[in-house]
Amino acid sequence: MLDFAINKVHDEARQGEAFAPFKNDANEYRKKFYIESYGCQMNFSDSEIVASILHENGFGATGRFEEADLVLLNTCSIREKAEQTIRNRLHIFKQQKRNKPGMLIGVLGCMAERLKEKFLEEEKLVDMVVGPDAYRTLPLLIEEAETGQKAVNVLLSREETYADISPVRLDSNGVTAFVSIMRGCNNMCSFCVVPFTRGRERSRDAYSIANECKDLFVKGYKEITLLGQNVDSYCWKDEQRDEIITFAKLLEKVALIDPLLRVRFSTSHPKDITEEVLQTMSRHENICKYIHLPVQSGSTRILQLMNRAYTREWYMAKINRIREVMPDCGISSDIIAGFCTETTEDHQDTLSLMEFAKYDMSYMFFYSERPGTLAARRYKDDVGEATKKSRLSEIVKLQNRLSHQSNSNDVGKEFKVLIEGNSRKDENQWMGRSSQNKVVVFPKNALHFKKGDYAVVKIESCTGATLIGKAVD
Ligand code: 5AD
Numbered sequence: 001m002l003d004f005a006i007n008k009v010h011d012e013a014r015q016g017e018a019f020a021p022f023k024n025d026a027n028e029y030r031k032k033f034y035i036e037s038y039g040c041q042m043n044f045s046d047s048e049i050v051a052s053i054l055h056e057n058g059f060g061a062t063g064r065f066e067e068a069d070l071v072l073l074n075t076c077s078i079r080e081k082a083e084q085t086i087r088n089r090l091h092i093f094k095q096q097k098r099n100k101p102g103m104l105i106g107v108l109g110c111m112a113e114r115l116k117e118k119f120l121e122e123e124k125l126v127d128m129v130v131g132p133d134a135y136r137t138l139p140l141l142i143e144e145a146e147t148g149q150k151a152v153n154v155l156l157s158r159e160e161t162y163a164d165i166s167p168v169r170l171d172s173n174g175v176t177a178f179v180s181i182m183r184g185c186n187n188m189c190s191f192c193v194v195p196f197t198r199g200r201e202r203s204r205d206a207y208s209i210a211n212e213c214k215d216l217f218v219k220g221y222k223e224i225t226l227l228g229q230n231v232d233s234y235c236w237k238d239e240q241r242d243e244i245i246t247f248a249k250l251l252e253k254v255a256l257i258d259p260l261l262r263v264r265f266s267t268s269h270p271k272d273i274t275e276e277v278l279q280t281m282s283r284h285e286n287i288c289k290y291i292h293l294p295v296q297s298g299s300t301r302i303l304q305l306m307n308r309a310y311t312r313e314w315y316m317a318k319i320n321r322i323r324e325v326m327p328d329c330g331i332s333s334d335i336i337a338g339f340c341t342e343t344t345e346d347h348q349d350t351l352s353l354m355e356f357a358k359y360d361m362s363y364m365f366f367y368s369e370r371p372g373t374l375a376a377r378r379y380k381d382d383v384g385e386a387t388k389k390s391r392l393s394e395i396v397k398l399q400n401r402l403s404h405q406s407n408s409n410d411v412g413k414e415f416k417v418l419i420e421g422n423s424r425k426d427e428n429q430w431m432g433r434s435s436q437n438k439v440v441v442f443p444k445n446a447l448h449f450k451k452g453d454y455a456v457v458k459i460e461s462c463t464g465a466t467l468i469g470k471a472v473d
């Protein structure tokens with residue numbers, strides 16, 4: 001077994017982790033595939049399902065596209081910039097194909113449906129286009145493409161959850177893992193392309209989720225993040241027991257696997273997160289006290305145009321309730337600057353709401369119109385680019401201050417930290433996370449911890465992004 005670099009390309013807001021190592025197993029297989037992933041965690045999780053399907057069909061993973069027989073790009077279309085990046089990569093791969101004519105190039109994921117004709121016919125950039133619900137047909141599509149036909153399957157499904165497929169962990173630290181619990185989205189936020197690229201919402205069999213989590217724990221993993229576009233609307237009927245499994249019940253089921261297994265989840269929709277979920281979180285020490293609760297905008301008028309189904313006041317009340325139930329809960333957000341018709345006043349509402357929520361962290365974007373979305377059809381993208389960018393930079397500046405403030409408040413406190421590995425900057429330091437999802441670094445010392453252990457760390461100082469401390473006995 002050899003170590004190679006993984007082809008992990010983060011969304012511009014989630015940079016910083018590209019090229020983590022993963023085990024390369026290509027030599028044990030007939031053929032080699034290379035997969036590069038863009039966008040959200042859900043997409044990375046899908047790449048692990050694709051890897052599993054390809055393994056079953058004689059393909060091993062490689063971290064070097066130059067030696068691959070099959071090169072795949074798992075794409076994101078959430079913002080325009082992501083699409084341009086993909087196009088540039090495809091041109092590089094096409095050049096490589098000139099040296100290696102048998103090589104196949106495929107586009108997977110969210111861009112598949114919209115750009116299939118362009119990629120296949122107009123620009124002849126790729127041999128295969130496969131949508132997020134069609135990965136089971138990959139082996140057939142590869143066969144088709146091998147005979148020189150253009151292979152396409154972008155059909156969306158109402159049932160597919162890949163429940164029975166055991167994902168191959170591509171770039172794992174061996175401690176933390178992501179588990180998909182549902183696919184698609186029924187929300188129809190007006191800015192968002194996801195309902196069109198990923199289709200209708202469907203929940204995965206709760207037993208298959210619990211089994212996957214148990215299996216990960218047996219293999220030494222200590223933290224599971226349950227993934228879905230909107231986890232709070234998870235709903236699965238256990239036909240045998242005639243019982244509805246809600247997200248709160250699922251969360252509890254996973255938390256009960258073992259007290260040493262931490263559970264996280266993402267993403268929550270403010271309109272759907274229930275009291276039952278908050279109570280379940282507070283009952284179980286191993287359910288992390290952290291909620292990613294995207295607000296998108298602080299203005300009720302803009303929230304209405306975004307079709308978010310809550311007001312500013314309603315959101316604030318939700319934040320208050322979370323803090324009542326779990327005073328130590330970390331809260332983060334997604335924020336969009338410059339949505340259609342946004343005025344200076346609306347923007348000020350976003351800033352003041354951020355101050356109110358005191359977010360520990362946020363993913364911040366300026367609005368980018370996506371073809372086919374409700375907003376693209378109904379509203380004019382009328383906030384100029386310069387205004388969007390200056391509002392975004394104000395939002396980023398404020399978030400930096402809030403993150404620093406939040407971290408400063410933790411100095412002097414003790415946190416239970418799950419060790420994920422060496423600190424990136426200094427291998428004499430451990431890096432881990434607190435329950436609140438904050439990155440904590442501390443010196444390796446005579447206490448002989450190892451990766452995957454829990455350590456209690458007393459925080460002595462901080463930066464905006466990191467807590468710095470010492471392990472206590
Ligand atoms: N423009 C800008 N940001 C967007 N997001 C989703 N769609 C768009 C868009 N068209 C952001 C939202 C969402 C996150 C995943 O991406 O904040 O929560």
Ligand code: SF4
Nearest residue numbers: 039040076077078110
């Ligand atoms: Fe991007 Fe959304 Fe698709 Fe994830 S689901 S890859 S964020 S478009």
